[in-house]
Amino acid sequence: MTDQRPLRLAIVGLGTVGGGVIRLLETNSALIARRAGRPIEVVAISARDRSKDRGVDLSSYEWVDDMTTLAAREDIDVVIELIGGSDGPALTLARQCLAAGKPFVTANKAMIAHHGLSLATIAEKAGVALKYEAAVAGGIPxxxxxxxxxxxxxxxxxxxxxxxxxxxxxxxxxxxxxxxxxxxxxxxxxxxxxxxxxxxxxxxxxxxxxxxxxxxxxxxxxxxxxxxxxxxxxxxxxxxxxxxxxxxxxxxxxxxxxxxxxxxxxxxxxxxxxxxxxxxxxxxxxxxxxxxxxxxxxxxxxxxAGDGPTASAVVADLIDVARDEYGDPFAMPVASLLAQHKADAGKRTGRAYLRFEVQDRPGVLAEIAAATRDAGVSIESMIQRGANRKDGVLMAIVTHEGQEYRIADTLARLAGSDSLLDAPMVMHILD
Amino acid sequence: MTDQRPLRLAIVGLGTVGGGVIRLLETNSALIARRAGRPIEVVAISARDRSKDRGVDLSSYEWVDDMTTLAAREDIDVVIELIGGSDGPALTLARQCLAAGKPFVTANKAMIAHHGLSLATIAEKAGVALKYEAAVAGGIPxxxxxxxxxxxxxxxxxxxxxxxxxxxxxxxxxxxxxxxxxxxxxxxxxxxxxxxxxxxxxxxxxxxxxxxxxxxxxxxxxxxxxxxxxxxxxxxxxxxxxxxxxxxxxxxxxxxxxxxxxxxxxxxxxxxxxxxxxxxxxxxxxxxxxxxxxxxxxxxxxxxAGDGPTASAVVADLIDVARDEYGDPFAMPVASLLAQHKADAGKRTGRAYLRFEVQDRPGVLAEIAAATRDAGVSIESMIQRGANRKDGVLMAIVTHEGQEYRIADTLARLAGSDSLLDAPMVMHILD
The missing domain is CATH 3.30.360.10 (Dihydrodipicolinate Reductase; domain 2)
Structure with missing residues (x-):
């Protein structure tokens, strides 16, 4: 299964993460070659500004001005995209590379979130890797x-x-x-x-x-x-x-x-x-x-986040590609993914924290208590503090478990009340 | 890349984990087929005692009395070993299967710890999967x-x-x-x-x-x-x-x-x-x-541990095999693994906790203090407690960071002392 030919890379985007990937590939090259079964080598690099000092010696890599030429190059096995942005040049590059049968590795969460399925469809047709471990949670696999x-x-x-x-x-x-x-x-x-x-x-x-x-x-x-x-x-x-x-x-x-x-x-x-x-x-x-x-x-x-952890994830993807251990980008063919309707969050049940900043005057507590009662929200605990606050009083409520729409209803009942000095804050409780 | 032929299994060993694997494959079969790109089906099962009630309906699976016949069967794609034991039948089965080019999945940590490299060598030669995710930390990948x-x-x-x-x-x-x-x-x-x-x-x-x-x-x-x-x-x-x-x-x-x-x-x-x-x-x-x-x-x-988590790891391995996403069992060819000499633990530095159970009489503290001093161990804190103990006194010491051999030296200096009621306890501190 080992293939001694190096896996040849083009890196597009030379910000913090791009520099990190180059540093990682240089620092751990021997180990990576052992683990990947073959060397992983940077052949070409590309970024918007060639003159910028990136703190890494890039002189041994071919500089490519026009990244749109990369998809067609036979001396490049994988293109790594680290420029970011959901659309624009990153997306164009991804589409070009995948359509041309070029494995593509990216750290671009915005692009994957917006266009992941359409890119995976292209990758699937071409039978080629689309990998994005670095797009979520940095170095955590x-x-x-x-x-x-x-x-x-x-x-x-x-x-x-x-x-x-x-x-x-x-x-x-x-x-x-x-x-x-x-x-x-x-x-x-x-x-x-x-x-x-x-x-x-x-x-x-x-x-x-x-x-x-x-x-x-x-x-x-x-x-x-x-x-x-x-x-x-x-x-x-x-x-x-x-x-x-x-x-x-x-x-x-x-x-x-x-x-x-x-x-x-x-x-x-x-x-x-x-x-x-x-x-x-x-x-x-x-x-x-x-x-x-x-x-x-x-x-x-x-x-x-950070250059080290993100580079670790990018290179893990490269090692998978070098080992030929990869498959459908979303774990199954895009056609097998289920179209699921959006749940009605209002029907979820849970506890919530509500915070109100209110006028320091009689009747305000009664007003809020009435709103929660009328909305069917049951209160587990309440703290009211006035000390050390410039204006008004802070009221923090933790509700018993209940349906979320009742919280929204509570707020609707209080909307426009001149007792409130600021928009109320609602946070759900992880139970 | 999808292959609609089912991946056909033989499961050897039907204890808690074997039952869990069968239950998992039945419960999640549709999902697994989507993720694996093809169905995963149990064809044959084998264990020591056929008559035992395992709380799972096994009647639809072929019972195999002689597990040594499995390696040669062309209607079985993967053999799963869940009988345990570092040597004996599990090892024989593993060797047979891998040598015959049959992918092999196991939860057997003892066998992998003792024979992992020799089995990986056989797997490598045959170009076949040897997977053991369930052998370490159960369901954690x-x-x-x-x-x-x-x-x-x-x-x-x-x-x-x-x-x-x-x-x-x-x-x-x-x-x-x-x-x-x-x-x-x-x-x-x-x-x-x-x-x-x-x-x-x-x-x-x-x-x-x-x-x-x-x-x-x-x-x-x-x-x-x-x-x-x-x-x-x-x-x-x-x-x-x-x-x-x-x-x-x-x-x-x-x-x-x-x-x-x-x-x-x-x-x-x-x-x-x-x-x-x-x-x-x-x-x-x-x-x-x-x-x-x-x-x-x-x-x-x-x-x-437990049937669910362990079965989760076994079936994850099967999905990798079904997807054809696997490679060298130890991340690289066995020949690329480095032979490393054993480190001298005595030269490591760190803090340690020492506990002595000692006679409740004058001079004991001085004796222990002298032993630590003579061994060059520096003490960060010490607690001595006599209350609520049947015999003697408990003395707990936390050392400053120092070389481990000094701790051993301390104990050697106290060996045979009739002040000690029991063998001292040493625990290192994770810093």
Whole structure:
């Protein structure tokens, strides 16, 4: 089975991850050749700006200005795409390469989330590899874990912490008791968050990843548009403090469930009980949990971003290609994936945390209590704090288990009330 | 790539796991056919005793009395071995099947630990699959995680909790404050521990698994004989209490390291700091940690035993075979594995916990203190407790970081002292 011809690569995109892949292939070359059964060699590289200093010596690699020439080159066995973006040049390159029968490895979650199935269809027709381990949870081999490791199981639920920037912000807020804006600013200064952080903090990046995991876990068609997304912008320091007092930590959780009720996919800040493994995933770590009907709960944790972990995943894909151990990108032919309708989230049951910032005056508590009563929401615990707050009073409620639509109904009943100083915050509890 | 012919199985061994595999293949058959690209069907079954009631309807499968006929049968594509035992019938069957070019799937850690390389050599020559995901950590896809997921990395260390019985006993002792013998007895009554529990509690089972992980992680030859093994028989309730007071939990940890000093492999009860993920692996769970030079720390956790999780791993292997996605059993040709010498554990540095049960009389503390001083062991903390003990006094010491041979030297200096009521206990600290 060993083939001593090297596997010859073109790398397109030479940012942090591209540099990491080159560094990894150089550093571990002997080991990789042993594991892959043959050497893996970079032949050509391409990026927008040739003159940029990338801290890696690129002089031994052929520079290609026009990446559209790569698909047709017979001296290149695999193209690695690390430029990002769901559409545009990355997508064009992917389509060209796969159609030309060129194996394609990418770290591009946005592209896979939006166009994964159409790309997999092209790959399938050409009988060629489309690999994207680095697109989800960085260095954690969770695509492989679901596609292969847990493949014998009917998976009912897959969920996890899929965005390191959000997790860094939330755990730092928790540790230091500081506010969101201050911690975000610091994360940007430290390079942990982008200048435009919206893809991360608004949950879009996590949603890309979640939709990919859901398709692999459930054997359903990838449905990014079906993900309900709430980011972490509106989590305040007091939420974290109240949650801690109640025995929870707040994490941005991507959660997908599949069953008779349909496909449920949501990214949202949740209250995670302290005895759940996700409560101990700190800083920029990522983690994924899958519940299978025979294996039970599987838990994977590791570094979800950064050049090293991401390069590790990209090169793992290359080793699979070099070994000729790969198959359908979504674990089965695209035609075998089930089209599943979107579940009605309102019918889900669970506990929730509600936080209101209200006027400090008589009658407000009665107003909120009446709204919850009329909506049929049963209250498990309530904390009201006025001290140390500039304006008004903070009211935090944990509900008993109930249907989610009742929470929405509660908020609807309070809409427009001048007792509320700010939009209420709702977070579901991971039970 | 899809092949609609079914993958036809023979299952040898119909204990808990064999029954679980049959149940899994029946329950998830449609899903498995979609994921595998073709149906997976049991054709023949074999076990020692045909008359035994196994709680599964086996009437639709051909019963084979003589398992040695399976290797030659053209209507069987894969043989699954679930009888166990490092040698004997399991090994004979494995050799026969692989030599005849029949793919072979096993959950047999003892056989892989002792004969994995010779079996892999036969498999390699025949170009046929030898798969053993279920041999280590039950349902956790850690063989795949190391063989493929982390394949791009130079791994310096792999370690984990590899025996669910020991972990159940230790966490129950911790929770209830009870003694080893009592908890073991209860575990046996509940079916969590074997009537003869020595393979589990003396660390042999964990050592089998560790030696397999080490070979995959480091690309070194499998060396079960090179594992130093200490079980949990001598952990007493007071050790767990003292460790807790110091901020640790006691876990049976299998640990392997590779580097210029050689290959280090040890199974032993360790003190795990509360902030380490292994400290939160409770009950019968298993977990594996691997430190890679690019990916950083990877952490896998799940159910390490039982029919469901083990069957999940066996069938994952079958799906790989059905998909034709497999290669060298030890991630590279056997000839590419490095022969590594055994490291001198005495030269390792670390902190240690020492516990002495001593006579309650003047001069004993001075005697022990002198022995540590003369051996060059520096003491970080010491607790002496006499209350509530039938005889003597318990003395628990945590050392500063130092070379391990100094600990052995300390004990040698105290050997034969009539101040000691019992053999001292040494546990290393996971730092």
């Amino acid at each position: 969770v695509i492989k874990g679901l596609r292969e490791g847990a493949a014998a199981n009917e998976i009912s639920r897959v969920y996890g912490i899929l965005n390191g920037t959000c997790n860094y912000i939330l755990t730092t807020m928790e540790k230091d008791g500081r506010g969101f804006d201050e911690v975000l600013k610091e994360a940007q200064d430290l390079g942990y968050a982008e200048a435009d952080p919206s893809f991360d903090i608004d949950g879009v990046d996590a949603a890309h990843k979640l939709s990919i995991l859901a398709s692999l876990a459930f054997g359903t068609e990838l449905d990014f548009a079906g993900v309900n997304i709430t980011g972490i912008r509106h989590v305040i320091a007091a939420d974290i403090a109240e949650a801690a007092a109640l025995g929870f930590r707040i994490r941005l959780v991507g959660m997908a469930e599949n069953g008779p009720a349909g496909l449920f996919q949501r990214v949202h800040p949740m209250l995670v009980p302290m005895d759940h493994p996700l409560a101990h995933v700190d800083g920029s770590l990522n983690a994924v949990v899958a519940d299978g009907n025979f294996v039970g709960r599987l838990f994977f944790q590791g570094r979800g | 850690v063989i795949k995680g190391l063989r493929e997921g982390a394949a791009a990395n130079e791994i310096s260390r792999v370690y984990g909790i590899l025996n669910g019985t020991c972990n159940y006993i230790l966490t129950t002792m911790e929770k209830d404050g009870r003694g080893f013998d009592e908890v073991l007895k209860e575990a046996q009554d509940l079916g969590y521990a074997e009537a003869d529990p020595s393979f589990d509690i003396d660390g042999v089972d964990a050592a089998h698994k560790l030696s397999i992980l080490a070979s995959l992680a480091f690309g070194t030859e499998l060396d079960f004989a090179g594992v130093n093994i200490t079980g949990i028989r001598h952990v007493i309730a007071a050790d767990i209490a003292e460790a807790a007071a110091l901020g640790f939990r006691i876990r049976l940890v299998g640990m392997a390291e590779n580097g210029p000093a050689g290959l280090f492999q040890r199974v032993h009860p360790m003190l795990v700091p509360m902030d380490h993920p292994l400290a939160h692996v409770d009950g019968s769970l298993n977990a594996v940690v691997a430190d890679g030079n690019f990916v950083g720390r990877l952490f896998f956790q799940g159910r390490g």
